Amino acid sequence: MSLDIVQMVLVTVLAAATPLILAGIGELVVERSGVLNLGVEGMMVLGAAAGFAVAAWTGSTGLGALGGAGAGLLLAALFGLLTVVLAANQVASGLALTILGLGLSGLVGAGYVGMKRDPAPHLDLPGLTDLPGIGRLLFGHDAFVYAALLLVAGVWWFLWRTRAGLTLRAIGDDHAATHALGLKVRKVRFLAVLFGGACAGLAGAYLSLAYTPFWAPAMTAGRGWIALALVVFASWRPLRVAAGALLFGGATVLQLHAQAAGLGLPGQLLSAVPYLATILALVLLSLGRRRGGSLAPAALGRVFAPSR
Amino acid sequence: MGSIVTRLAGALLCAAVAAGPARAADKLKVGFVYVGPVADYGYSYQHDLSRKALAEALPGAVETTFLENVPEADSERAIEKLARSGAGLIFTTSFGFMEPTLKVAKKFPTVKFEHATGYKRAGNVSTYSARFYEGRYVCGKIAGKLSKSGTVGYIASFPIPEVVSGINAFMLGAQSVNPDIKLKIVWVNTWFDPGKEAEAAKALLAQGADILTQHTDSAAPLQEAEKAGKLAFGQSSDQYRFAPKAQLTSIVDDWNGYVIQEARAVLDGTWKSHDSWGGIKDGMVVLAPFTNMPDDVKALAEETKQGIVAGRIHPFEGPVLKQDGSVAVKAGERAPDPMILGMNWYVKGIDDRLTQ
């Protein structure tokens, strides 16, 4: 393989990983605060529909991205109301959110079927983007890709270098104790849920505005679920979410390349590779880790109802 | 739990008295069952266009209705629901609906059923499909002429005969103008996943394909080709607006004529169970305008199309050799329909392997 093909593959992998990174990093913050939101797919697909609708209406991709994030945020607010304020079961509420999001996205997007927009513009720095071998990889993406990477760095910095991040993690580990210390458990969790929703919505908008710039029903095709899995896979660490997304995207893209190169294996087996690889990686990770002690936020998924 | 059982039993009894045969309506009710959303801008969308065309063509005489996004495992209920709601003619538009269609048809002998792409019929069940491979043969000729790299990328969904015969027809068309043409095939195991289709398109482009064709439903591969400054063929509907600089033509399913004709037959009382397999000649397979190609290629494509319509050209005209070199169709003969309908082998020159 020539250097150019390698670069092209890597560019594709990064683009394929971007929606997973965006949705995954948002969900990571949610789960770090102790809330499990399984509704990522629903928020994502609504973000895709709303993002496209806003962009088509205003003519601006940027506003479309904001619209997508806003739609995800609104749907997440509903989830927050149910689970954080009313202490409803998180798993079931998340699944309900998925159904609601799928339905709403169809209603929102109905008027935009068969419409096309130009994809979000890619960075083009004279001289730099044309550098052989690495130019496109470093300097040739659209704004979503850079935003996703910045977001990973930002979340890492927030969680491990700020007081607010420490508070959020502490709440995710023990809501009773942190509540007793006077920390605002429900407020922090609600904000985390909103952040996760905005990220998922943005991930959806990336799909309908940049990756494949049109709206089609259920176009997220299960990426929200993959993002959820990635958070666990990454043992709730931001940098590993990015790494996992690249691994998963890489496995998907490489199996397509393997087919194009004429490997002659059953397509079903190759399509299963990314899922099997994820399980395998997980097993290897836990073999390498010392036994004892889960890495999950201790209060994850558990209901918190302050009684004072 | 006990109370639910008694309630159910009670309701069953009450309803047994009330339920009679479906009421006869003044207008012919025509029902459609779609496997995907009508908004897919592909297969189900095209079928829904025919439903709308029917409503427009026979406004006083028919009333149309549909169920979308019906999973195979739920289809028996959906079809029966349409039959019970008084439909006199029901189109079940996906292969996976075959057995459920037959089962419901047995229960409702006076309702007429039309099943797309299947092969089992009954007294009140017809089958219909389109000879998509004719369109693919034309596309193959265009690709063979236009490919500079000599490599064409093919994004395939599932290895069923319709897809395999499409690949073969495309390859035979391409080989007829460029014997050394290479075909790279990627199976994506989905009919519709824009993201994955785009990834497959990128992989094929990266590996040297300069023309793409697809047997999946979204416009994503076309858009990838457009972005890369390459060429591609559309699928199911005319997708020109998605890629005005890349689309060469598109193989459009046009069910309008057939759907209207069958509804008329039911209204006239002349409907009979039959199998129709229409091609370009019947207007069931339509090629979108030839664009983004020089005039001589356009002329060749037009000539091939006319040849197929006139019966001068048949995509599977012998000699056709299988991958291993054995003869599938002898020189001077044409592949019979059953062979095309059940095709599970590649023609010589394709270096992918089919799952058996």
Added chain:
Amino acid sequence: MRLDLLPRARRSRRLDLLAPALAFLAAVLIGGIAVAALGVPPGQAFLTYFVAPLSEVWSLQEVALKAAPLALIATGLAFCYRANLWNIGAEGQYVAGGLAGGWVAVAAHGSQGPTAWILPAMLLAGTCAGIAYAMIPALLRVRLGVSEILTSLMLVYVAQLLLDYMVRGPLRDPQGYNFPQSVSFDDAARLPLLMAGESLHAGVLIGLVGIGLAALVLTRTLFGFEVRTVGASPRAARFAGFSDARLTLAVFAISGGAAGLAGICEVAGRIGQLQPEISPGYGFTAIIVAFLGRLSPPGILLAALVIALTTIGGEGAQIDLKLPLDLTRAFQGLLLGLVLGADVLTRYHVRIVPGGAGAKGIP
């Protein structure tokens, strides 16, 4: 303003029924407004959604047929969720069960000699395959500490692709023009119909028996007590000497077995052959059903019936009122959310405290 939740000493019996009813009312109200906005009289929509499916023998059977697999899978899942184990891969276990049981049917197709063994063997194979498939995430969790959420979900996709491969390859009907489907099962490999000429089949009874058994195990046995204790108080369970590993394997086996059984019942009942898709998402919907039913078998049965009812009513709304499927989905999501939210009333005294944290909304 601040919202305080004080746990009730006991769930309120009255509110147990009132809360979901209120939620239902609210959902119908919101749905009615949406429907009216689309130009359809809300009253008519209500009749189509909720009354019409209950007014015909045929559609009542359809409700039962749709609810049975949901309730069976959800009952199995309730064991896992009560023990705080997150098996979200029931869809995969369902597919594994359908595939293994269907395989038996295909192998026995057209065989001469006695046929009485075929159906029991299919049901057994389906159940065992479901159990075996659930053992993968269970063992990975017990032995290696791998999160079962991720592995069980990933294995769903693997099972679906495996089924896809089998029906396009080894199990394909040789006379089927190479279409992706197996032969149609012989009558001996089909679950019998309960009433001739109707669609209700014995799978519904199997489901009911399964749910009844599960209810007995959960409430009347030591094992059931163990499951409930672990869920309510993991520490107490540890003191009582219950083994985490054994319990994990057991509840996964139950939920996998139930899903596998549901899978083969659907394949041997309604479908009658193997095909690339044998589930309209039962394994995932069952998760919602389990929680809507508050993880108790009678509640689950009711919840499954409600979900089945709205699905079938939604089809009627598409046909008779031309209401889009997306509206039905959005309504289902809304209804579920409201029921879950209203549940708060049954478990807590809700107190609104004015002032307090000021105008910040949520404390």
